[in-house]
Amino acid sequence: MTVRQSDHPIDPQFLTRWSPRAFDPAEMTEGQVLSLIEAARWAPSASNHQPARFAWGLRGDAGFAAIHDGLMGFNRVWADKAAALIVLASKTFVDKEDGPAANSWHAFDAGASWMSLALQAQAMGLVAHAMGGFEAETLAPALGLPEGYQIHVVVAVGRQGDVADLPEKLQAREMPSLRRPVAEVAARGRFPA
Template identity: 45%
Template sequence: MTATLRTPDAAVHPMFLDRWSPRAFRPEPLTDAQLASLFEAMRWAPSCYNDQPWLVVYGHGPGTDDHKRVLSCLVPFNQSWAHAAPLVLILFARRRFASSGKPNRHAGFDCGSAWMSLALQAHALGLHAHAMAGFDEAKAYTELGVPEPDFEAMAAIAVGVHGDPADLPEPLRARETQSGRVPAASFLHRGRYSPAA
């Protein structure tokens, strides 16, 4: 596991600093126990009315048919590095509440909770997870058999053990490092929003 290069401005659990999203992965498959643990963490994510609106279509093991099918939904740039990750998945949000059939405008927010649960569980297992916006939504519906009227394609995710940055395409090697964050003061507004002058 990579030692963190990040310095917090206030006390925070180390898991938030140590978790990051690399692009270099080792291709060896995850164990059944690791897969079960990652998906169990998603199961326990909070959601509006406990509706749990996430749907996951995944491929496991580079070179397998299911892995190639999910990987094919990524844009070429992301395919260039994510092909080595043993687990690739597309996360979808169910558009309507299962109980009432009413539109669920909170589904994307809830899927973000499920993603973070997976990411932190990956970290706890000594793995890394990298979420991506760069995928072909239309292809995700047709290739993976998910009905677009019922689900919104939210993100693609790669998971595995951090690999050797030297195995990445040349332009990506220098970017294989932890990123910083804006200070909390830049997004906090007590009592009322007050844009900076």
């Protein structure tokens, strides 16, 4: 397995969190999902607009099936084993006295919500895998997404399973990924070349 090491001291939660695709058949409760969403709703938000919105389902229910039907390609193959699927969207506008105005930070805020959800999942002994491989035009009407909202990711959540249960072509990818060195992504007083 890949051993992750930081360039500088950080809390271990950032090195141990990763996005597996192999899920154990163990079920989750509604309360567990709501704890994940509770953590996500406390994420930082520009001007406290709180644009993040969630639709979710537990494996075996109609919500899970509707979300799963909106997945693309190989995501359909492994995500059906997750205990829950959560769709994260955000409100792209803010309500002002003179009418709606664009919220330039909605996607940034949604990203903060995703990270809060992922870290809460890890704290609960669960794993979370965010996917961009979905059909928004399928999910939006199936989940009643209001106009002026944008879907960002579908998150599969559950207990980590056995890599041998994945299709062979996915098994080799089932390990924590590394990150670029700090010196490659940050520089004092300027962006790195």
